[in-house]
Amino acid sequence: MTLLFVKDLQKSFGGVVAARSVTFSVERGEMLAIIGPNGAGKSTVFNMVGGQLRPDHGEVRLDGQEITHAAPQKRFRRGVGRTFQVAQTFASMNAAENVQMALISCHRRSLGLWAPARERYREKAVELLAQVGMAEAADIPCSALAYGDVKRVELAIALAGEPKLLLMDEPTAGMAPRERADLMDLTATIAASRRIGVLFTEHDMDVVFGHADRVLVLLRGQIIAAGTPDEIRRDAQVRRAYLGDEHALERPKGPGPA
Numbered sequence: 001m002t003l004l005f006v007k008d009l010q011k012s013f014g015g016v017v018a019a020r021s022v023t024f025s026v027e028r029g030e031m032l033a034i035i036g037p038n039g040a041g042k043s044t045v046f047n048m049v050g051g052q053l054r055p056d057h058g059e060v061r062l063d064g065q066e067i068t069h070a071a072p073q074k075r076f077r078r079g080v081g082r083t084f085q086v087a088q089t090f091a092s093m094n095a096a097e098n099v100q101m102a103l104i105s106c107h108r109r110s111l112g113l114w115a116p117a118r119e120r121y122r123e124k125a126v127e128l129l130a131q132v133g134m135a136e137a138a139d140i141p142c143s144a145l146a147y148g149d150v151k152r153v154e155l156a157i158a159l160a161g162e163p164k165l166l167l168m169d170e171p172t173a174g175m176a177p178r179e180r181a182d183l184m185d186l187t188a189t190i191a192a193s194r195r196i197g198v199l200f201t202e203h204d205m206d207v208v209f210g211h212a213d214r215v216l217v218l219l220r221g222q223i224i225a226a227g228t229p230d231e232i233r234r235d236a237q238v239r240r241a242y243l244g245d246e247h248a249l250e251r252p253k254g255p256g257p258a
C-alpha cells in the first residue's frame with residue numbers, strides 16, 4: 001500500500017490560492033522533493049502534510065488511514081516524523097541526552113519512574129547516533145558541535161520516533177556543500193534500509209537532483225511537473241518557471257569544496 005497519499009489538497013489565504021488540487025504520493029523508501037520558485041506553495045503543502053496547516057479541501061492518507069485533520073502530535077504517533085530548517089536540539093545537553101529525551105517522550109507510557117533520566121535509553125540513543133555517524137559525539141554538548149553534526153543529531157532524534165514518513169524542511173539550509181551531500185547520502189541510505197518515505201523541500205538544486213528519487217514542481221500553488229530528476233531537468237515548463245536562473249537546473253557537478 002502507498003505510504004503517503006495526498007489528494008486534491010487546496011488552501012487559500014484571503015485571495016491567494018497557495019495550493020490548488022495538489023495530488024501526489026510517497027512510497028516506502030522513496031525520497032520525494034518538492035521544489036518551486038519562492039511563493040510557489042511548497043511550505044503550504046508541506047505544512048498540510050505535517051498538520052501545522054488545515055487544508056480547505058482534499059485529503060491526506062498515511063498507510064491508507066485518513067489523517068487530514070489530525071493534529072501534528074497525533075500524526076507523529078501514526079508515524080510522521082519531522083526535521084526543521086533550523087536545528088532544534090537543546091544546546092546545553094549532549095548529543096546522547098538529546099536523543100534520550102526523544103526516546104523518553106516516545107516511550108513515556110512504558111517507563112517506570114525509578115531510573116534516573118540520564119540513564120534511560122542511553123544505549124539505544126548511542127545506537128541511533130552510531131547510525132548517523134555520531135556515536136563518538138555522544139557526550140559532547142550540542143553547543144560544541146559543528147552545525148552539520150547538529151543536523152545529524154537532529155536526524156537521530158527524528159529516527160527515535162521510528163517514523164514511517166519523514167518530513168524534512170530545507171534539510172541542508174545553512175550547511176557547506178560537502179556537508180549537504182553527506183547528510184543527504186546518509187538520509188537516503190537510512191530511508192532505503194528502514195523503508196522510510198522522505199518528503200523534503202529544498203532550494204539547493206544539487207541536493208534535489210543528486211538525492212531525490214522523484215521531484216514535484218509547484219508553481220503558483222499547482223503541480224506543473226512530477227518525475228525523476230532527469231525528466232524534471234528536461235521539462236520545458238519547469239525550465240520556464242525557473243527562467244532568470246538559467247543555472248538552477250544544471251546537472252550537479254559532484255561535491256565541491258566544503
Ligand SMILES: Nc1ncnc2c1ncn2[C@@H]1O[C@H](COP(=O)(O)OP(=O)(O)OP(=O)(O)O)[C@@H](O)[C@H]1O
Binds near residue numbers: 036040041045
Ligand atoms: N499564513 C499566510 N498568510 C497569508 N498568505 C500566506 C500565508 N502563508 C503563505 N501565504 C502565501 O501563499 C503563497 C505560497 O506560500 P508558501 O510559503 O507556501 O510558498 P513557498 O513555495 O514555500 O515559498 P518560499 O520558497 O519563499 O518559502 C504565497 O503567495 C504566500 O505569500
